[in-house]
Amino acid sequence: MGRRGFVVTAVAALAVLLAAPAGAGEKLTMDGSTGMLPLVSELAKAYQRKQPGVEIGFGKGIESIGGIRSTIEGKIDAGLVSRPLKPEEKGAGLKEVEIARVGTVFAAHAENPIAGITEQQACDIYAGKVKNWKEVGGPDLAILPLSRPPQEADPMVIREKIACFKALREAEGVLVLLKSGDMSNALASRAGTIGMTNTTALGALKGKVKALALGGVVPTQENVGKGTYPLIRRFFIVTKGNPSPTLVRFLEFVRSADGAKVVAELNAVPVK
Template sequence: MNLFKKIIFGAAVMGLMAAGDASAAGKIVIDGSTTVGPIAKAFAAYFHKKTGIDVTVSESGSGNGAKSLINKTCDIADMSRPMEPKEIAAAKANGVNPVEHVVALDGLSMIVHPSNPVAKLTTAQIHDIYLGKITNWKQVGGPNAQIVFVQRESNSGTQECFEKLVMKDDKIAPAAETAASNGAVKSRVASTPNAIGFVGLGFVDKSVKPLIVNGVKPSIATVRNGSYVLHRPLFMYTNGQPKGDVAKFINLPKTPDGKRMISELGFVNK
C-alpha cells in the first residue's frame, strides 16, 4: 500500500467528527461523495501535515454534500455529479453561490466476482440487467445462475451518473439491492459470485473483476481519452470563489503532489 493510501485512514478518523461551524478559523469542513472521498481524505491528511489546518471529511453522498453547502455547514461539497438546477436555486435562495471545481476524472467501473467467466458486456446488456429483463448470467454467456444486481442509494452521485449513462429514462427494477457506498458495493460483489455492481475506478482492486464495456476496458488511459463510455468528472463545490486556506486546498489537484495523489488512488488527472 502506498503512502497516500495509508494516510487517508488518518483523515478518515477526522471525518467522523461533526461538521460544526464551516466558517471556523483554522478548519476546513468537507462533506459529500463517497467516490471523491478518498481524494478528499488524502488531500486532508497532506494539507494538515503541510499547514497544521484541521480538515474534516464526511462521506454522506453527493446529494447530502450539496445540502451541506446550501445550509452553510461545510466549506467544500464533494460531488460525483454536477449540482442540479434545483440545488443551485436552493443555494442562491439561502445566500450561497455554488462554484464548481473539477478535481479529477473517473470511470464508472462495472464489477463482478473474479470467478465469473463473463468478461465483457455492452451498455445495452447492462441496461437490461438493471431493468430486470436479463435475469440469468447464461443470457450473456455466463453460468446458469440468477444475477444479483447492486445499485447505490438515491442520494448518490454515482447512482445518478449510472442512471443517466446507462438507464437513460428507464427505471431500475425493484429487485436491485442497494448499497450505501462504493466500498459496500465492492464488498457485496466480492463476496457474491453471481453479483454485478458499479463503483468508481479508484475502488477497483483484486477482490473484484472490472468488465470490458462496449469493447473497452476501464483504465486511466481510456477514461482520459474518452473511449471508455462510462466516464465522468468529479467535483468539489465552494460557496463563491474560494479564498485563503480553502483556496489552497481546492488548488491541490493542480499541484505535482496533488496530481500524484490522484493517480496513486486510481483516479485520472483532468
C-alpha cells in the same frame, strides 16, 4: 505591567507564532459523495504531509446532495459532489472546482471470470430478462443486480449515456443501495453480484472487485482520459462564497502536479 515587561511579553508571543509550523491550527471540514471519499482523503493526507498543522476532517458520507445542502447551510467548509452543479445551486452562491474524472463502471466480484458485457446485456440484467451469468458468457451463477438511487451520479451517467437505460424500469429483484460504500461492500462479499460504481472506489478495494469492459472497451485511465470509454463521471469540490485561505491553499495543492500524482495513483484522471 511596566513597558519593559509588555515588550518582553509581546516579543515572546511573536516568537511562538513564528516557531509554529505553516498552517498550525487551521481546520477544514468536508463531506458529501461517499464515492469521492477515498480519493479526497488521500489528497488530504498528502497535503497534511506538506502542511502538518492543518486538520482536515471528513464526515461519514452524505452523498452529493447532502454535501451541497451542508455547504449552503455553512455546516461544512466544502462539499464533495460527483456531478456538475445545477443552475439553481450556483444561484445559491455555490462554486465548483473540478478535481478529477473517473469511469463509472459495471463491476463484479473478482472471482467471477467474466471480462465484460455489452450495453444491451447490462440493460437486460437490470430489467430482469437475464438472471444467470451463463446467459452473458459467464459461469452458471445467479446474478444479483445492485443499483443506486436514481439521483446519484453513477445511475445518472448510465441513463445519460446508454440508450436502453433511459426508460428502463429496474426489476423487483434489483437491490438499491443508498451509499457507494455499501455498494463496494456488497460487491466484495458476494460472488454473483453486479453493481454500479467508479474506478476510484474499485482501487480502494484492492483487487476484491473488478470493473467489467463495456462493449469491449476497458475503463482504463487512458480510455477514460481520452473519452474512448463512454461512462465518465466528474468529481468536484464545492464551496460557498469566498473560501477561506486554508481551503484555497488546499485546492491549489489538489490541482498542482503533486495533487495530480495522487489522483492518478487512485485510478482517476487529473484535470488540467
